[in-house]
Amino acid sequence: MDADNQQERLEAQWIVGFVDGEGSFLISINKNEKMTLGWQVLPEFRVVQHQNDEQILYKIKDYFGFGNVVVNHGDRKEFRVRGSENIKKIISFFKENNLRTSKSKDFEIFCDVVGLMEDGQHLDKQGLLEIASLASNINNKIDRVSRILRDYTPNTHEV
Numbered sequence: 217m218d219a220d221n222q223q224e225r226l227e228a229q230w231i232v233g234f235v236d237g238e239g240s241f242l243i244s245i246n247k248n249e250k251m252t253l254g255w256q257v258l259p260e261f262r263v264v265q266h267q268n269d270e271q272i273l274y275k276i277k278d279y280f281g282f283g284n285v286v287v288n289h290g291d292r293k294e295f296r297v298r299g300s301e302n303i304k305k306i307i308s309f310f311k312e313n314n315l316r317t318s319k320s321k322d323f324e325i326f327c328d329v330v331g332l333m334e335d336g337q338h339l340d341k342q343g344l345l346e347i348a349s350l351a352s353n354i355n356n357k358i359d360r361v362s363r364i365l366r367d368y369t370p371n372t373h374e375v
Contacts, residue, residue, distance in 0.1 A: 226279045228313045234276075235310075236317040239263040241326035243351035245344075257338040257347055259330050261297040261306045264288050280305070303330060322354045 240262050248256040261283075265273055273285045273295040282302045288294040297306050307327055315323055329347050337343025 226275055228309070231276060231279060232310070232313045232315060234272075235263060236315050236319050238265065239319070241319075241322045241354060243326065243329050243347070243354055245348055245351060252339045253341060253344055255338075255344060257329070257333060257344070258298065259303050259326060259333070261303065261326075262288075263295045264292050265294075267291045267293050280309070300330075300333075325350050325354050 242260045244258040246256045270293040273293055276295050277283050283295055283297040285295050310323055329350050332347055338347055
């Protein structure tokens with residue numbers, strides 16, 4: 217069977233391999249005054265490809281039955297999954313079909329953060345700080361922690 221035919225009928229292990237190379241598990245923490253603590257925590261799963269290969273993103277979308285294919289940046293497109301119910305389905309898929317690269321560490325952290333959110337920890341200052349600390353270990357995004365710590369660390373110069 218040639219490569220095109222294999223991609224026509226995506227299988228779980230093919231998707232795992234593709235995500236190991238091209239996917240990412242992200243935890244965005246954005247300033248949002250409408251949120252309880254002024255910060256929004258947004259877990260997101262993405263697979264990015266050049267627009268010339270966007271058809272594979274639609275095939276992945278069809279496999280899962282949810283998510284969106286949108287512009288990522290410039291000539292790149294992404295398959296993106298947001299929303300707690302669909303994120304839970306993504307987590308379930310990758311727990312059943314293990315990633316094989318260092319991306320598995322990002323996935324474990326992603327799962328930890330989603331678990332904390334399910335427990336409402338993102339609505340508590342200490343929980344938000346823990347989530348920010350965990351999120352900083354995904355794709356080396358240390359800036360998230362420093363922004364949130366600035367907001368919640370008491371001014372040490374005051375007596």
